[in-house]
Amino acid sequence: MLGETARRHRRDLLRLLGWSVLEAGPTLVSGALVAAALDRGFLAGDFATGALLLCCYAGVVVLGGFGARQAVQPLAEVVESLRFDLVSRTVRATLLRGVVPGERVDGRSVEGATKHTEVLRMLISQLLTVLRTSVFSLVFVIAGLFWLAPAVAWVSVGSTALVVLVLASTARGWQRRVRDGLLAEEKLSATASTTLLGLRDVVAVGAAERATRDLAVDVDAHADAVNRIGRVVAGRVAVLALGGRLPLAVLLLTAPQAVSSGVLTPGELLGAATYLIGSLDPVLRALVRVVGDIGLQIGVLLARVQEYARLPADPEPQATGSGATGEVALRGVDFAYGPASEKILDGVDLTIRPGERLVVVGPSGAGKSTLANLIAGLDTPQRGEVTLGGVPVTGLDRRWPRRSVTLLPQEAYVFSGSVRENLAYLNPDATDAELELACAAVGADELVASRGGLDGRIDSPGELSEGQKQLVTLVRAYASPAEVVVLDEATCHLHPERERRAEDAFAATGRTLVVIAHRISSAMRADRVVLLHGGAVDVGTHLELRTSSPLYADLVGYWNEA
Numbered sequence: 227m228l229g230e231t232a233r234r235h236r237r238d239l240l241r242l243l244g245w246s247v248l249e250a251g252p253t254l255v256s257g258a259l260v261a262a263a264l265d266r267g268f269l270a271g272d273f274a275t276g277a278l279l280l281c282c283y284a285g286v287v288v289l290g291g292f293g294a295r296q297a298v299q300p301l302a303e304v305v306e307s308l309r310f311d312l313v314s315r316t317v318r319a320t321l322l323r324g325v326v327p328g329e330r331v332d333g334r335s336v337e338g339a340t341k342h343t344e345v346l347r348m349l350i351s352q353l354l355t356v357l358r359t360s361v362f363s364l365v366f367v368i369a370g371l372f373w374l375a376p377a378v379a380w381v382s383v384g385s386t387a388l389v390v391l392v393l394a395s396t397a398r399g400w401q402r403r404v405r406d407g408l409l410a411e412e413k414l415s416a417t418a419s420t421t422l423l424g425l426r427d428v429v430a431v432g433a434a435e436r437a438t439r440d441l442a443v444d445v446d447a448h449a450d451a452v453n454r455i456g457r458v459v460a461g462r463v464a465v466l467a468l469g470g471r472l473p474l475a476v477l478l479l480t481a482p483q484a485v486s487s488g489v490l491t492p493g494e495l496l497g498a499a500t501y502l503i504g505s506l507d508p509v510l511r512a513l514v515r516v517v518g519d520i521g522l523q524i525g526v527l528l529a530r531v532q533e534y535a536r537l538p539a540d541p542e543p544q545a546t547g548s549g550a551t552g553e554v555a556l557r558g559v560d561f562a563y564g565p566a567s568e569k570i571l572d573g574v575d576l577t578i579r580p581g582e583r584l585v586v587v588g589p590s591g592a593g594k595s596t597l598a599n600l601i602a603g604l605d606t607p608q609r610g611e612v613t614l615g616g617v618p619v620t621g622l623d624r625r626w627p628r629r630s631v632t633l634l635p636q637e638a639y640v641f642s643g644s645v646r647e648n649l650a651y652l653n654p655d656a657t658d659a660e661l662e663l664a665c666a667a668v669g670a671d672e673l674v675a676s677r678g679g680l681d682g683r684i685d686s687p688g689e690l691s692e693g694q695k696q697l698v699t700l701v702r703a704y705a706s707p708a709e710v711v712v713l714d715e716a717t718c719h720l721h722p723e724r725e726r727r728a729e730d731a732f733a734a735t736g737r738t739l740v741v742i743a744h745r746i747s748s749a750m751r752a753d754r755v756v757l758l759h760g761g762a763v764d765v766g767t768h769l770e771l772r773t774s775s776p777l778y779a780d781l782v783g784y785w786n787e788a
């Protein structure tokens with residue numbers, strides 16, 4: 227995931243690297259200039275040279291500050307783009323999994339994904355900020371020390387290697403503990419939010435003690451996990467303290483001997499101490515904090531985000547054929563919303579022929595929308611099966627955009643964006659000519675023209691009336707490649723004449739059209755009508771049902787009066 231963003235921002239990363247070298251520049255010359263200022267200037271009685279050399283150092287520090295300032299912009303480009311990529315991936319994958327039967331997706335999945343992504347953004351920003359200068363600074367310190375005091379440089383290399391070795395060998399255990407801590411925190415927050423949301427029920431059924439006990443278990447588990455992390459942190463801090471201070475201790479202990487024997491001048495001694503105190507120790511600390519702590523936290527969080535960004539599995543292997551003939555069949559379908567709930571559909575058999583215009587009617591709550599969801603594969607029957615072109619609908623290709631069935635619900639969803647983006651939502655490859663054709667067919671051309679054509683904007687969808695929103699979604703469905711279109715009261719806010727025009731337009735394309743009727747006029751122009759009642763279906767033409775079914779005759783009468 228990170229690699230993809232990094233590839234796109236190669237230039238920004240190179241700019242970041244370049245400015246970071248400049249930012250770390252003062253580290254390279256700090257010890258050397260201090261040593262020269264002392265030996266050739268102040269101790270040699272040449273105050274002007276000493277002061278000039280210190281001024282040079284100050285100049286380099288200002289240049290380093292300029293490098294730090296310039297590095298901010300490329301850093302922000304990379305990090306913000308990374309956040310956008312991560313959020314897009316996780317939300318998209320969560321939504322796609324949401325329409326797959328058997329996948330458990332709720333608001334917490336998206337919330338968890340976005341929360342983790344936000345933390346990741348901050349951590350990666352810190353990682354890049356510290357890492358980019360620390361690595362160069364470390365190299366520069368060692369180089370400076372080799373120039374001034376090679377023996378101290380070797381001790382520094384050894385102690386740095388020791389720190390790296392110890393941290394690397396404990397990295398796995400550390401990562402495991404951080405992950406356990408994160409999981410414990412997630413579990414605690416899930417239990418707490420479930421308990422708090424159902425607080426009234428918990429009190430009503432006298433389960434307060436039980437809920438407290440359950441919560442206490444998760445609180446203890448979280449506390450244990452945090453304690454285990456704390457113990458590892460303590461060990462790592464000790465190693466770091468030893469590794470960072472050892473070279474300085476060696477320098478100070480050997481200083482009298484080294485200076486008196488002429489191995490080091492006083493200036494070189496002070497220069498080496500400047501490198502060690504001013505750079506090596508802080509750099510090692512920063513590196514350990516960043517690579518050891520932040521780096522590992524990033525690894526753990528990325529693994530979690532990757533779980534959220536998991537796309538649903540492709541169709542099951544038994545799903546052969548494209549399902550693209552437009553024939554929908556329900557065989558012995560039973561459906562209920564819960565194991566103890568009443569059946570909404572009870573042993574329903576129904577074949578919808580390719581290119582047929584079928585209208586579904588029935589009393590409120592009879593299960594018309596449920597039938598629409600089953601045809602679209604959004605729900606799975608407990609018994610029997612729903613097939614499309616002979617293939618179980620739940621086994622069809624569910625990659626976005628859905629290619630086989632398009633279901634338009636009553637609530638039309640229009641988002642902020644261009645008119646084109648809204649219309650091409652179910653077929654991003656649609657050409658302008660195809661979209662214009664779809665607009666003309668369903669009668670949305672005036673609306674699109676009034677918004678400034680395909681390039682026009684819909685900045686706040688609330689400006690559109692419900693009918694206008696339904697027109698937008700009708701164009702979407704028309705422009706989609708699906709061979710079966712299900713309109714679940716998707717034209718209820720349109721004038722009857724506009725509704726007829728839209729339905730006729732779909733029927734004229736030769737696709738299978740299933741309309742959950744809002745008005746009796748839809749049933750009157752259908753090839754066949756399905757009357758849904760008490761979990762069963764009666765099927766026939768409008769005239770047949772009118773004479774054979776008293777319930778249908780009642781519904782027609784009710785509609786006519788209305």
Ligand SMILES: Nc1ncnc2c1ncn2[C@@H]1O[C@H](COP(=O)(O)OP(=O)(O)OP(=O)(O)O)[C@@H](O)[C@H]1O
Pocket residue numbers: 563570588589590591592593594595596597
């Ligand atoms: N997600 C759900 N969970 C539990 N029960 C549901 C769910 N969705 C619908 N129901 C119930 O299932 C029954 C059928 O609902 P459905 O929406 O399919 O009926 P409908 O014929 O489309 O109704 P209407 O004409 O009022 O839109 C209703 O009793 C409804 O309350």
